[in-house]
Amino acid sequence: MTKKIAKEIPLGLFNAEFQKLAKLRHVRTEADYKDGISDFYDALQDGYQQDVVFFLKKLGKKPLTVLELGGGTGRITIPLAKAGHTVYTLDNSQSMQRVLMSKLDGKLKKRVVPVNAPMTDFSLDARFDLVILGLNTVFYLLKAEDRLACFNRVKAHLKKNGRFIIDLMLPRVSDLQNTRGKYDFSVLDGPGNTKRLSLTFTKYDRKRQLQALNFLSIDIKPDGKAEFFITPSAEYYPSPGEMKLLLAQCGFKIESFCGDYKGTPFEDDATKGDLVITARPKNT
Ligand SMILES: C[S@@+](CC[C@H](N)C(=O)[O-])C[C@H]1O[C@@H](n2cnc3c(N)ncnc32)[C@H](O)[C@@H]1O
Known part of the structure; x- marks a missing residue:
């Protein structure tokens, strides 16, 4: 082992x-995100919420269909489902998903769809209004072929007017x-x-x-x-330029390239190296 x-x-x-x-x-x-890490994951996050507030605002009031890649213990998934959205939450760690499921009551279970799969290789019946690759989860795509496979899968699962949001931090x-x-x-x-x-x-x-x-x-x-x-x-750690190329290569058009959740341009000196990218399929 x-x-x-x-x-x-x-x-x-x-x-x-x-x-x-x-x-x-x-x-x-x-392995990372198995039992020992999963049980402590929520304690480590220390109530981090800024991204959740941003995603809720982006989605608006109308119930939409969302896919979260690397959904983990539901830090993002659960509040989105509570707001009325249907959230498919994909993760390759059964123990992270075990913690997630332990938090769902009957009502939420109807709106949260756990998918145990790698984010490089998944095929779902649903098409999504929003796909989220949040909180540095892109860092776990270690090889170029993993990044390409993941982004291509996202493209195949987005609705025509759907959006793909990637959230990462530049290394210090x-x-x-x-x-x-x-x-x-x-x-x-x-x-x-x-x-x-x-x-x-x-x-x-x-x-x-x-x-x-x-x-x-x-x-x-x-x-x-x-x-x-x-x-x-x-x-x-991908570079910002590499993220742009990767999205272009996989058929996305970048809608915004921001340095925070408020929409400040990434290059603005006031931002601290966070990168929040919103992309949509090309030709839409
Ligand atoms: C940083 S955690 C983020 C969890 C959650 N999105 C959050 O914001 O709290 C990354 C998650 O990605 C999952 N993960 C890592 N590599 C993965 C892969 N190749 N396929 C699917 N899930 C993966 C891990 O199991 C973990 O739950």
């Missing part, structure tokens, strides 16, 4: 020290300079009074635009017992 997960991480992006620990009997290795200069690697430590309160100590290793590979993101998590339970697990992961 450990070997299989490690194989999915591009060469050199699984911290060598973490790999040694992963061989110990009591240290499990988990300090992230890009972190070519030797560094460790960060944090403590988090999780469900069931568990305290999670997290040692995060990050390292940026400038040539491949890939950031290693490996976690060593130590969960201390209320009875004093501890569990250890390692999560090797990686993110790809």
